[in-house]
Amino acid sequence: MDTNEFAGKTALVTGGSRGIGAAVAVRLAAGGADVAFTYQQDEKSAALVTKQIADLGRRALAIRADNADPKAAAGAVERTVAELGRLDIVVNNVGAFLVGPLEDLGEEEFDHAVAVNVRAPYLAARAASRHMQDGGRIISIGSNIAERAVxxxxxxxxxxxxxxxxxxxxxARDLGPRGITVNLVHPGPTDTAANPADGPNAEAIRGFTALGRYAAPSEIAHVVAHLAGPAAGFVTGATVAADGGFAA
Incomplete structure (x- = not known):
């Protein structure tokens, strides 16, 4: 796909080396954007995404970062601007998936989950807002579990x-006067290494969706790309469910 809707734009995708994040990074590059993305440890996957972006004729920047570190999110923003020259789109994708019995999830787990899933997106958006021109885009990746914890x-x-x-x-309210839109995507079950469509609980999970299947990462990436593009310029402060009817 080469729609060129992001020509001249630069994007930062956190957690962009695998799964939904990788699909988003490649989709934005296919639309003409230069793309920076963060990863924590998987250098092999990061190198693959870098190559995919480069093969599309776009510049790629892989940034090793641990989003539990309060300096990591803003640091990734600053490095993106320093090395790629600008920042137009931020996709807060990285997440900590901490699940289990209440008695096993104490203060340490709480602090880690909040640091990665809440503080990092806030700090990334805050840092990005200083560099974005009017008309920028900030998109966060949530979860269908926020709507229905089954x-x-x-x-x-x-x-x-x-x-x-x-x-x-x-x-959305803070940045709306500058034409910067801010939106949230809640993916449903998506076929990734962390939640494979052939996993041990996949049959039950599929049964909770209206469509009876998992999404491909590319399907979530297309929703993100729409929100990042010019056609969604009047959409802000919105939560978009790309969940196959999980919350229906």
């Missing part, structure tokens, strides 16, 4: 992903 053990994860709705609405 299994026990998801309290902490649902809490942090639900917090992104408030972040999205507040940022």
């Amino acid at each position: 299994f026990p053990g998801f309290t902490l994860y649902a809490l942090t992903k639900t917090a992104l709705a408030g972040l999205t609405k507040g940022l």
Whole structure:
């Protein structure tokens, strides 16, 4: 795909080396954007995404970062601007998936989940707003679990992903006068290494969707690309469910 809707733009995707994040990074590059993305440890996957972006004729920048570090999100923004020259689109994709019985999820787990899933998107958006020109785009990746927690053990994860709705609405008001839109995407079950469509609980999970299947990462990436593009310029403060009817 080469639609060229992002020609001249630069994007930053956190957690962009695998799964949904990788699909988003490649989709934005296919639309003409130069793309920076963060990864934590998987250098092999980061190198593959870098090559995919380069093969599309776009500049790629892989940034090793741990988003539990309060300096990591803003640091990734600053490095993107320094090395790629500008920043137009931020996709807060990186997330900590901490699930389990309440008695196993204490202060340490709470602090880590909030740091990665809430603080990092806030700090990334805050830093990006200093560099974005009017008309920028900020998109966060939430979760269908924020709308419907069908299994026990998801309290902490649902809490942090639900917090992104408030972040999205507040940022939309703060940045709206500059034409910067801020939106949230809630993916449903998506076929990734972390939640494969042939995993041990996949049959039950599929059964909770109206469509009876998992999404491909590219399907979520297309929703993100629409929100990042010119056609969605009047959409802000919104939560978009790309969940196959999970919350229907």
